[in-house]
Structures are given as C-alpha cells and as structure tokens.
Amino acid sequence: MSPTAAARRAGPARNLLGIDDLGPDVASGIDEVMGLTDSFVEVSERIIPKVPTLRGRTVVSLFFEDSTRTRLSFETAAKRLSADTMNFSVSTSSVKKGESLRDTIETIEAMGVDAIVVRHGSSGVPRQVARWTDAAVVNAGDGWHEHPTQALLDCYTIRQHAGSFAGKHIAIVGDVKHSRVARSNVAAFTALGAEVTLVAPPTLLPPSLEGWPVRVSHDLDGVLPHTDVCYLLRMQRERMTEALIPSLREYTATFGLTTRRADRLPDDALIMHPGPMNRGVEIAAEVADRPGAVIVDQVRNGVAVRMAVLFLLLGSGTEWGGEDA
Amino acid sequence: MTPPSTTSTGRLLQGGRVVDATGEQVADVAVRPDGTIAAVGTDLDLTALGLADADVLDCAGCVVAPGLVDLHTHLREPGREEAETIETGSRAAALGGYTAVVAMPNTEPAIDSAGIVRQVLEAGAEAGLCDVRVAGSITAGRRGEALSPMAEMADLGVQIFTDDGNGVQDDRLMRRALEYASGLDLTLAQHCEVEALSEGGHMHEGAWSSRLGIPGIPAEAEELMVFRDIALSRLTGARVHFQHLSTAGAVELVRQAKAKGLPVTAEATPHHFTLTHAEVASYDPTFKVNPPLRDDDDVAAVKAGLVDGTIDAIATDHAPHTQEVKEAPFDEAPCGMLGLETALALAITELVEPGLLTLPEVLALMSWRPAAIAGLDGVHGGPVVADAPAHLVVIDPEEEWTVEPAHLASRSRNTPYAGRTVRGRVRHTLLCGEPTVRDGKATR
Numbered sequence: 053m054s055p056t057a058a059a060r061r062a063g064p065a066r067n068l069l070g071i072d073d074l075g076p077d078v079a080s081g082i083d084e085v086m087g088l089t090d091s092f093v094e095v096s097e098r099i100i101p102k103v104p105t106l107r108g109r110t111v112v113s114l115f116f117e118d119s120t121r122t123r124l125s126f127e128t129a130a131k132r133l134s135a136d137t138m139n140f141s142v143s144t145s146s147v148k149k150g151e152s153l154r155d156t157i158e159t160i161e162a163m164g165v166d167a168i169v170v171r172h173g174s175s176g177v178p179r180q181v182a183r184w185t186d187a188a189v190v191n192a193g194d195g196w197h198e199h200p201t202q203a204l205l206d207c208y209t210i211r212q213h214a215g216s217f218a219g220k221h222i223a224i225v226g227d228v229k230h231s232r233v234a235r236s237n238v239a240a241f242t243a244l245g246a247e248v249t250l251v252a253p254p255t256l257l258p259p260s261l262e263g264w265p266v267r268v269s270h271d272l273d274g275v276l277p278h279t280d281v282c283y284l285l286r287m288q289r290e291r292m293t294e295a296l297i298p299s300l301r302e303y304t305a306t307f308g309l310t311t312r313r314a315d316r317l318p319d320d321a322l323i324m325h326p327g328p329m330n331r332g333v334e335i336a337a338e339v340a341d342r343p344g345a346v347i348v349d350q351v352r353n354g355v356a357v358r359m360a361v362l363f364l365l366l367g368s369g370t371e372w373g374g375e376d377a
Numbered sequence: 378m379t380p381p382s383t384t385s386t387g388r389l390l391q392g393g394r395v396v397d398a399t400g401e402q403v404a405d406v407a408v409r410p411d412g413t414i415a416a417v418g419t420d421l422d423l424t425a426l427g428l429a430d431a432d433v434l435d436c437a438g439c440v441v442a443p444g445l446v447d448l449h450t451h452l453r454e455p456g457r458e459e460a461e462t463i464e465t466g467s468r469a470a471a472l473g474g475y476t477a478v479v480a481m482p483n484t485e486p487a488i489d490s491a492g493i494v495r496q497v498l499e500a501g502a503e504a505g506l507c508d509v510r511v512a513g514s515i516t517a518g519r520r521g522e523a524l525s526p527m528a529e530m531a532d533l534g535v536q537i538f539t540d541d542g543n544g545v546q547d548d549r550l551m552r553r554a555l556e557y558a559s560g561l562d563l564t565l566a567q568h569c570e571v572e573a574l575s576e577g578g579h580m581h582e583g584a585w586s587s588r589l590g591i592p593g594i595p596a597e598a599e600e601l602m603v604f605r606d607i608a609l610s611r612l613t614g615a616r617v618h619f620q621h622l623s624t625a626g627a628v629e630l631v632r633q634a635k636a637k638g639l640p641v642t643a644e645a646t647p648h649h650f651t652l653t654h655a656e657v658a659s660y661d662p663t664f665k666v667n668p669p670l671r672d673d674d675d676v677a678a679v680k681a682g683l684v685d686g687t688i689d690a691i692a693t694d695h696a697p698h699t700q701e702v703k704e705a706p707f708d709e710a711p712c713g714m715l716g717l718e719t720a721l722a723l724a725i726t727e728l729v730e731p732g733l734l735t736l737p738e739v740l741a742l743m744s745w746r747p748a749a750i751a752g753l754d755g756v757h758g759g760p761v762v763a764d765a766p767a768h769l770v771v772i773d774p775e776e777e778w779t780v781e782p783a784h785l786a787s788r789s790r791n792t793p794y795a796g797r798t799v800r801g802r803v804r805h806t807l808l809c810g811e812p813t814v815r816d817g818k819a820t821r
Contacts, residue, residue: 154704174706175590176660195708196590235590258587259595 066365067189069178070198071239078243082207088360089208089353095132096356105367106135112160114181115171115192116142121327121351122192122202126169129358133367138165153177157184166366170194175232188365196230202326203236205357207244209350210281213322217244223275225251225307226285226334229258229296233326234285238266251275252307255296272307276316283324284309287334304333314339322346386410387428388810389421393436393771396737397443397760398745406441407431408767412809416763434805434812436771442740443758444476444768444806445721446747448566448644449541449620449692451713452478452509454500455493456485461697461788463497466717467506469695469787471813473717474803476768477508477748477757478695482519483542489514489525494533506813506821508768510751512537515554515565521546524554531561536752539566541620542667544602546572551606555615564642564750566618569602569627570594570668579708581654581669589657591707594669596624603627607634610641618750619643621694623668625678632687642750643682644692647723648714650679652793662703662710663793666696683742684733690747691739693720697789715792718785723794725774725801736774744770767810776802786819 067073074081095103111130115123123139130137140160151159160168167188170178175195182189193199207217214220222241228234228250241248242265249267250257257268269275276282287303297303304310309323314336317323323335323345331337340347390406395417407415407428415426423429447470453461461469463480470478480497482488488497494511501509513530517523519540527538538558544567545551558565575598580586582593603619607630610617622628622643631643648666653676656664664670682688696713703710721743728734734742748758759765779798782790806814813820 152701152704153706172706174708176707179660180704180706194590196592198590232590235588259582259593260584260587262584263588 067178067182068200068361068365069182069189069191071200071203071236071243073200078239079245082204082240082244085204085357085360085364086208086211088363089356092132092356092359092363093353095359102132102134104134105363106130106133108136109166109366110136110138110164111167111169111362112138112140112165113169114140114160116177117171117173117193119171119193122171125351125354126190126192126358128355129362132355133359133362135362135366153180154184157181161185161187167362190361190365193232195232196235197232198236199232200236201354201358201361202233203240204361205350205354206237206283206324206326207240208353208357209324209346210322212349212353213346214280217241217246220246220280221249221278222246222281222283223249223251223279224283224285225272225309226287227256227291228252228285229256230288231285237283238264242266249275253297256291273313273316276313277318279317279321281322281324282309282317284334286326286328287330300333308333309335309339311336311338314342317344320344324350327351387415387431388807389423389428389431389433390436390441390769390771390805391433393439393441395441395761396740398741398758399760401737406761406767406769408807408810410810412767412811414761414763414765414767417761434771434815436804438773438775439804440736440772440774441761442770442772443744443748443761444770444808445474445743446751446753446757447475447478447693447695447717447720448618448690448747448751449646449694450478450480450717451483451694451696452480452497453697454484455496459788460699463500463509464504464506465786465788466695466697467501467504467509468819469715469717469785470507471806471808472786472803472819473719474721474770474772474806475507475717476770476806476808477510477751477753478717479510479512479537479751481541482512482514482539487514487519488512489517489519491526491529491533494530494535498533505808506819507808508757510753511535512539512541512566514538515540515545516550519543521550524550524557527558527563528561531563537564537566537618537750539568539620541566541568543572544568544570548605548609552609552613555609555613555617559613559615564616564618564752566620567602567606568620569599569606571598571601574598574601579665579669580657581671583654583672585654585657589660591657596626596671596675599624599668600626600630603630607631607639607641610634610639614640616640616642621646621649621668621692622679622682622688623649623671623675625675628678628682628687632682632685635687642689643687644690644747645679645683645688646692646694647716647720647727648793650676650683651723651727656793657707660707662705662707663714663791665707665710665712666694666714667712680728680733683728689742690750691720691724691742692747693717697787698791700790703791713791715785715787715789718787719780719792719794719799721772721803722778722799722801726799729774730800767807769807770803771805772801773804774801776800778802
C-alpha cells in the first residue's frame with residue numbers, strides 16, 4: 053500500500069463482499085445505502101454530474117470476467133465522485149502470462165489504491181482478495197455466489213416504484229442455481245421484509261435450500277397472480293448442453309414470461325431483469341417494453357447505488373462491512 | 378529394510394507403557410545394534426544382553442508402540458518435487474510417528490511400471506527416514522483404459538494397487554483388474570468417485586455449496602462406486618480396500634458388506650472425522666480436498682465406523698501442495714491437505730479424548746491394521762517382542778501443542794489445522810532401532 057493510502061487508514065478497509073457485509077442488521081445497512089443513493093441520484097441528474105467527494109482516491113476495476121455494463125457502471129460511479137480510476141482487464145494482463153491472483157493483487161496494491169472492484173468467474177475470489185489487501189474490496193459478481201451491488205440497485209428500484217417491501221411478494225424466476233444475482237437478492241429482499249418465491253425447474257435450483265427463507269414453486273402460472281415483482285433471471289444456452297433443461301423452447305413454454313403469462317400479473321406488478329436479456333427466451337420482447345418493466349431503471353439506478361457504496365467504503369467513517377482482512 | 382546406521386551401541390527405551398496388538402504392559406525395550414528388539418520387560422540385565430553401553434531414550438509417561446503405518450501418502454516424487462520429495466515426506470512421516478508409508482502412484486509419471494517402482498523404493502531407502510513402500514497404479518498411466526503390469530510391480534514387493542486421485546470408472550475394466558489381482562494375491566484400493574456425477578464439483582454438495590455458490594459433489598458419487606466395487610468383490614472374490622471413506626452411506630455399505638463376509642477393508646482420514654463442509658465458508662482452498670469435507674452426519678458416521686470396526690484404518694491422504702497453487706481461486710485450486718504430522722494428535726484429540734476410542738484402539742487403526750492391509754505385517758505393526766524389528770514410536774499422549782505450519786517438515790504448508798491446539802505428540806520414532814525422531818525433533 054502506498055504511504056498516502058496507508059495514512060488514510062488505521063487498519064484494513066471495509067469491504068462489500070456479500071449482502072451480509074452490510075452489517076449485523078442487514079435491513080439497516082440497505083436503508084443506509086438507499087438513503088445515500090437518493091442524494092447521488094440527484095447528483096446524476098445535474099448538468100455536470102460530478103462531485104469532489106473522492107478526489108485523490110483511486111478505484112481499480114479488476115475484471116477477470118467480461119461484464120461491460122457492470123464495469124462501466126462502477127467506473128462511471130467512481131468518476132462522478134471524482135476518484136481516479138484504473139482498469140485491469142484480464143485479457144491484457146499478466147494473469148494471462150501465468151501470474152498468480154495474489155501476485156496480481158499485491159502488485160496493484162503496491163501502486164497505492166483505495167478500492168478494488170472485483171469481478172471473477174469463481175465464487176469466493178473477492179473474499180480471497182480481501183485477505184491480501186488493505187484496500188476496500190467490492191464484489192462486482194463472483195461465480196454463482198453473490199452480486200451485492202446488483203441486489204442493492206434492485207432494492208432501490210423496487211422501493212422507487214413500489215414503496216415499502218413489507219408484505220410484498222417477489223418471484224425470482226429461472227436459473228437460480230447458477231445465479232449470483234439470485235443469492236444476493238434473496239438475502240436483500242427477505243431482509244427488507246418481502247416474501248420470496250423461487251420459480252424454476254428442480255434442475256435450476258440449488259441442491260439444498262436449507263436456511264434459505266424462501267418458498268419454491270415449479271408453477272409460474274400459479275405464482276404470477278400473487279406477485280408484486282416478477283424478477284427474471286438470464287437463461288444461459290449452455291444449460292441445455294448440460295442437460296439441465298430439454299430445450300430453450302420448452303423452458304420458454306414453461307418458465308418464460310410470455311405476453312399471455314404477463315397478463316396474469318397484477319396491474320401494478322413490476323417486471324425486472326438484471327440483464328442482458330434473452331428476449332424471446334426468459335422474457336418476451338414486448339413484455340420487456342411494458343410500462344411495468346423497470347429494467348432500464350435498474351441500469352440507471354446502478355450508477356447511483358455504486359456511488360453510494362464507494363462513498364460509504366471510502367468517503368465516510370461509517371462502520372459497516374464486516375470482513376476482516 | 379536395513380538399518381540406516383550400524384554405529385549404534387544398542388538402545389534402551391526406558392520407562393514407557395508398551396502397547397501392541399497383544400495388550401499392554403509397563404516395560405523397558407532393549408534394542409540391539411542390528412535394529413531388532415533384544416528384550417522387553419522390567420529390570421532388564423543389559424550387560425547380559427550385551428547392551429551395557431546402550432543409548433537410553435527416556436519414555437517416562439509415554440506409550441511405546443509399533444511404528445505407525447500410513448496406507449495413503451502422496452510423496453509427489455517423481456514429478457512434483459516443488460511440493461514434496463521422498464525425503465521431506467519421509468521426514469514428515471517420521472515426525473508423525475510413522476515407520477512405514479505407502480506412496481500413492483499419482484506422480485508424474487504415474488507409478489505404473491517396475492522402473493518407477495524401483496526409483497521410488499531406492500529414493501526412500503536413501504532417505505532412510507521411513508520405510509517407503511509403493512502402491513502401483515491399477516491402470517497404465519492411471520488413465521483407466523488398460524491394466525498396468527501388476528505382476529511386474531508385485532515382483533518388487535508392491536502389494537497394493539490403486540489409481541488414487543481417480544476411481545476406475547469402467548465397470549468391466551475394474552472387474553478384470555480385480556480378477557487379475559486376485560490371481561496374484563494382491564489388494565486393489567479404490568478412490569471411490571463416479572466422475573459422471575462429481576465432474577465440475579469442488580466441495581460437498583449440500584447446504585454450504587448452495588449458499589457459497591460452489592458446484593458440489595454429491596455423496597452418491599462416492600457411494601455408487603463403493604456399491605459397485607462391493608458387488609465386484611463378491612463377483613470376483615478379490616480383496617478391495619476402500620480409500621478415504623467420507624459419507625454415511627459409504628460407511629453403511631461397507632458395514633453391510635463386512636457383515637456378509639466379503640473381503641473388503643476401508644480407511645478414513647483425520648480430516649473426514651474432524652472437519653465439515655462449513656469450513657469452506659472461508660473460501661480457503663486449504664479446505665479443498667477430494668473426497669470433500671462432508672456434513673455433520675457424515676462425520677458422525679465416519680467416527681461410528683471407526684468405533685465399530687467398519688473402518689479398519691486411519692490413513693492420512695497426506696497431499697502436499699505449494700502455497701502458490703493453493704492460493705488460486707477455490708474452483709481452480711488442487712485438492713489435498715497435509716496429514717502426516719498431525720494425524721496421530723487429531724486421532725487422540727478427537728477420538729480418545731472424548732472417550733470414543735482408547736489409545737490402543739487408535740494405535741490399532743494407525744499401526745497394525747493398516748500394516749496388515751498393506752501386506753506389511755511381520756515387518757511393521759507387529760508385537761513389541763524379542764527379535765522383532767525395532768520399528769517403534771514413543772508417544773506422549775498428554776502433551777498439548779499447537780499446529781504451526783511454519784514448523785512442519787513437509788515442503789508444503791497446506792494444513793487446515795493451523796493454530797489448532799491438539800493433544801498427543803510423538804517423542805521418539807525408531808526405524809530399525811535408530812531414532813529418526815528424538816525428543817520430538819527429526820534426527821536428520
């Protein structure tokens with residue numbers, strides 16, 4: 053760590069590796085982020101959407117897996133806070149030459165960074181990274197594990213359109229088994245008081261749901277009339293080759309939000325998707341463009357939520373984020 | 378095994394409690410310069426024994442027993458000497474109280490020919506810290522396609538064969554291997570894992586894998602192969618040894634097979650009776666092992682299997698890996714953890730201390746029963762009596778110590794027990810009467 057970065061911190065930085073890192077009272081932690089997000093939404097609406105909050109701080113995006121939208125969202129957030137940003141893309145990095153993950157982290161830390169935003173295809177990598185650095189670590193999606201800022205922006209979007217979570221029924225539909233978004237969202241939505249039903253064929257559900265505060269259904273048609281938020285997950289084509297579903301056609305017929313099926317939703321229900329969408333597979337093209345579909349809002353809110361997260365980790369003394377280094 | 382040194386004037390192991398398969402007694406053990414036991418008893422007349430100048434090893438408060446025998450050691454040589462060598466692994470074994478280890482054949486190249494067997498045996502003898510024996514591979518190159526030259530390797534003393542690291546997937550090939558091995562009076566040891574079910578998995582499939590988002594390996598991947606090999610043992614009459622049992626279902630299958638009189642034996646590792654899949658919540662690849670750490674019920678079943686004799690032996694599955702490869706992302710890191718230097722203490726701490734087993738019962742699981750499975754009885758694990766080879770371990774069952782990776786003799790540091798306080802420590806280990814470990818320190 054550079055002397056200046058070290059001087060700013062008495063010890064290891066706070067991290068956001070999963071929803072549980074928001075503190076012992078997750079709901080309060082989410083509320084705190086939401087409150088800050090409100091003010092950063094206002095910043096984003098200014099003619100010059102930039103504040104000097106993190107001037108002099110350096111945020112590195114360390115993406116071992118392609119994700120244009122998440123990377124751009126974090127970078128935009130950091131820049132609107134006036135942080136210096138660095139990009140580390142695996143395709144051009146020394147990782148391709150065989151450098152270990154730890155060496156990569158220690159090299160980056162030696163350059164004097166304040167936060168590392170990590171995306172990796174393997175579950176747990178952000179937690180490993182946090183052991184090797186005193187910089188703040190933000191999980192931008194790891195394997196099938198968690199994607200906490202996606203959950204936070206989803207929470208913000210739901211609250212923006214539907215108000216309180218209490219008593220709301222949220223259906224998460226699709227490939228829950230392989231979804232980091234689903235794991236973070238289940239934790240966040242239920243912490244805020246919503247009821248969550250996972251809707252998927254058994255092959256696309258985790259092998260055990262012990263300890264998950266959710267209900268499970270294999271009947272989307274039966275769930276939709278009682279759903280306030282229908283959250284669709286991306287269906288990946290390789291699930292067919294893994295014999296988890298017989299065909300995309302059958303998946304769409306059984307679990308896709310078709311126009312006919314969307315009509316079963318209450319009039320004020322929200323339709324959400326973390327993107328990128330497979331139009332015509334998990335969601336019909338025309339359904340994605342309905343007034344209740346808030347998918348574009350999710351993306352827009354993502355920047356403000358990530359500004360709030362970076363501000364909390366780097367710009368305030370707030371004690372949340374439990375992971376020790 | 379020849380004595381590592383002939384300069385000895387003989388030794389006296391004084392003041393210990395001698396424990397072996399025949400019972401226990403408070404007695405001194407006198408050892409001749411040639412590495413055999415001269416006498417066992419109280420008030421030994423050393424002059425009459427020709428051992429008046431004997432080197433005295435203090436064994437007060439300790440148990441003197443036949444040296445431990447590990448059925449399942451990865452010495453990594455040839456091919457991955459950066460993680461372990463035969464010498465460093467042998468030293469770790471000696472410090473753990475072992476006088477014999479069976480080296481697994483998943484080296485590079487695999488131990489699948491007389492030439493490589495000879496190379497490993499010679500390196501083991503040269504190190505002189507432990508009796509290094511070899512398990513040959515069942516199939517050529519451990520590829521699971523064609524039988525390896527078992528008879529050629531058996532001529533060099535190899536008595537146990539395994540493709541450890543992988544189970545033999547092909548049912549018909551495994552049947553042929555068992556038939557062939559039975560004709561040579563050999564034992565086949567199986568790493569039980571149906572790869573069609575386990576492929577892509579990195580930890581036990583269950584509540585924790587679901588929560589952590591790590592692909593899981595179901596218990597059934599192990600149990601199906603145990604089930605198959607019990608059936609094939611019945612079909613062929615051949616001896617099958619089940620390696621590192623980890624699931625309640627597998628333990629029960631072996632229990633039933635033994636009740637029917639089938640010639641099957643089994644081992645369990647310390648980590649499978651001391652750790653669960655909850656450890657993986659740290660995402661620390663130190664806890665990545667194959668078969669994976671399972672759930673509480675499986676741990677309880679493995680302990681029950683050790684208690685009721687379903688499981689015949691505690692084996693280490695000592696699997697050294699360098700820090701560099703173990704610091705990879707969890708799903709990319711290799712499986713395996715160290716075991717030789719901590720196995721005995723873990724058995725004492727987790728099995729003897731809670732009253733599940735007595736120390737002599739643990740010694741049976743770690744010395745004479747594995748010696749018999751490996752075909753080493755008569756050399757290792759035998760009664761501590763006159764004229765027997767002095768392959769001995771002296772254990773202080775009360776000493777507490779803390780596992781510190783930096784202090785281990787292995788070339789690698791991947792122990793999951795770093796910082797854990799355990800009870801029971803090896804004070805001396807003697808190979809052919811010569812101390813390889815003296816007062817808790819390796820002699821060379």
